[in-house]
Amino acid sequence: MTTQAQFDAKELLPAVSQAASTVNGTTVDLQPYLNSGGKRQMKAILNVGSISSGTTLDCKIQEGNASNGSDAADITGAAFTQVTTVTGQQEIHFKASKRYVRAVCVTVGTAYVRCCILLAERRYR
Numbered sequence: 001m002t003t004q005a006q007f008d009a010k011e012l013l014p015a016v017s018q019a020a021s022t023v024n025g026t027t028v029d030l031q032p033y034l035n036s037g038g039k040r041q042m043k044a045i046l047n048v049g050s051i052s053s054g055t056t057l058d059c060k061i062q063e064g065n066a067s068n069g070s071d072a073a074d075i076t077g078a079a080f081t082q083v084t085t086v087t088g089q090q091e092i093h094f095k096a097s098k099r100y101v102r103a104v105c106v107t108v109g110t111a112y113v114r115c116c117i118l119l120a121e122r123r124y125r
Contacts, residue, residue, distance in 0.1 A: 006122050008033075012044065012103035013116035018057070025103035025116060027069045030096060033120040039095035040120070044103070046080045047089040047114040055109025057083040059116060063098040072102055083111070 013025035030040055046059050061078035064071040078094035103116040 007119050008122060010118045010120060011115065012061070012101070012118050013059075013105060013113060015049075015112075015114050017110070017112045018105065018107035019110045020107060022104065022106045023113075024069060024072075025105070027067060027072075027100045027102045028118055028120075029067065030099055030101060030120065032122060034123055039097045041093070042078075042096050042101070043091060043093050043119040044078070044080075044116060045089055045091050045119070046083075046103075046116045048083050048086055049112040049114040051083060051086055051112070052110040055084065055107065055111050057105060057107050057111045057113070059083075059103055059105040059113075061092070061094060061096075061101055061118075062104055063096050063101045065098050065100065067100055069100065069102050072100070072104075075101075 010028045059080045061075050062072035080090045
């Protein structure tokens, strides 16, 4: 049985003000986390603090085998719903099969992302 104490919250994207740009978040190493059947069950949370009128914010999760994210590719089903107004936080569930993950956010206009975090279950010891 999994308990909350077995999960770590890892920062994928720190608080950042974005003005018409693409931001690649922090690459997180999943090696210390549970790998059930070759795919890790993951949960990511996105919190947007403010967004200007007419702005769109698209955030997704990518995975790869390189620690610097040079081979990162989109994970199917790991995209947040496009943000056009502040509506609270969004959560997505997805499976990662590579060692590293990161968030990528594309802004058209101006938005303030409070954070994007990953919840990952530690391996049993």
